[in-house]
Amino acid sequence: MIALSLGLIAAGGAGVAVLLLQVGHRTQVVTVVRDVQVGQVLTAKDLGKASVALDSTVKAVNADDLGQVVGKRAAVELRPGSLLAPSQVTRDDLVKAGEQLVPIGLKPDQVPATALMPGQKVQLVHVPVQGEAEIDKAPDSSPRTLPGRVVKASGAAPGTGVVVVDVATSADDGPTAAAWVAAGTLRLVLAAPGGR
Structure with a gap:
């Protein structure tokens, strides 16, 4: 019983350590807070920031780059609550000259x-x-x-x-x-x- 108790305590401690490790690797990213239509110019009111534990395969705009995103156009329709990916914005007009x-x-x-x-x-x-x-x-x-x-x-x-x-x-x-x-x-x- 003592050995079992010690094993459970050790396992619990390892779980807490993993959780703390994940929390410690949270990243500040840009989020969408309002509906944005395709081609619409993004404003600061359309965007927010959030701290998330991000998988390395997920591409999101870093919160430090929020100012560089404002003024760009939405290349796709953006929904509130989603993370903003670099590929979802563009400097180009969606309908080009000619x-x-x-x-x-x-x-x-x-x-x-x-x-x-x-x-x-x-x-x-x-x-x-x-x-x-x-x-x-x-x-x-x-x-x-x-x-x-x-x-x-x-x-x-x-x-x-x-x-x-x-x-x-x-x-x-x-x-x-x-x-x-x-x-x-x-x-x-x-x-x-x-x-x-």
């Missing part, structure tokens, strides 16, 4: 199972209405496509399930893509990694 933003509504059966994320490359594909041939296109030729990049994807709208995807495309292609959207002949295809 580009236009085209909103595309996708029905539930047109939304890829893979979540659409900002920065993903896509192809905007013109799919003519059945029986309608594209001008200057042979009947058996490939459909016309335009390159684009996802800027933001909304959640599914209640009732309809429609997802609106903001796609950045060149200023030359923007009006064409908008016309395809209006005619209901545009489809969005995810490009392979690397844009191939």
Whole structure:
């Protein structure tokens, strides 16, 4: 009994030591305290600080760097209570010079199972209405496509399930893509990694 008691005391002491060791390795990091939309410029009121025990595989902005984050744009949608990762902010405008933003509504059966994320490359594909041939296109030729990049994807709208995807495309292609959207002949295809 004495040996067992001594063993339990030793094990308890080791557990306390491990816990104290973990507490001693806490890191001050930047947190998100308010909802921030994609492309929104971050302010000091959007961010906070927290002391956490951080795994080495988790990338978070150090609290000392908070001032360097303020003024940058959110590259993804940010939610309160989450840690801020360096990859979630950018100095670049999400829609660059020479580009236009085209909103595309996708029905539930047109939304890829893979979540659409900002920065993903896509192809905007013109799919003519059945029986309608594209001008200057042979009947058996490939459909016309335009390159684009996802800027933001909304959640599914209640009732309809429609997802609106903001796609950045060149200023030359923007009006064409908008016309395809209006005619209901545009489809969005995810490009392979690397844009191939």
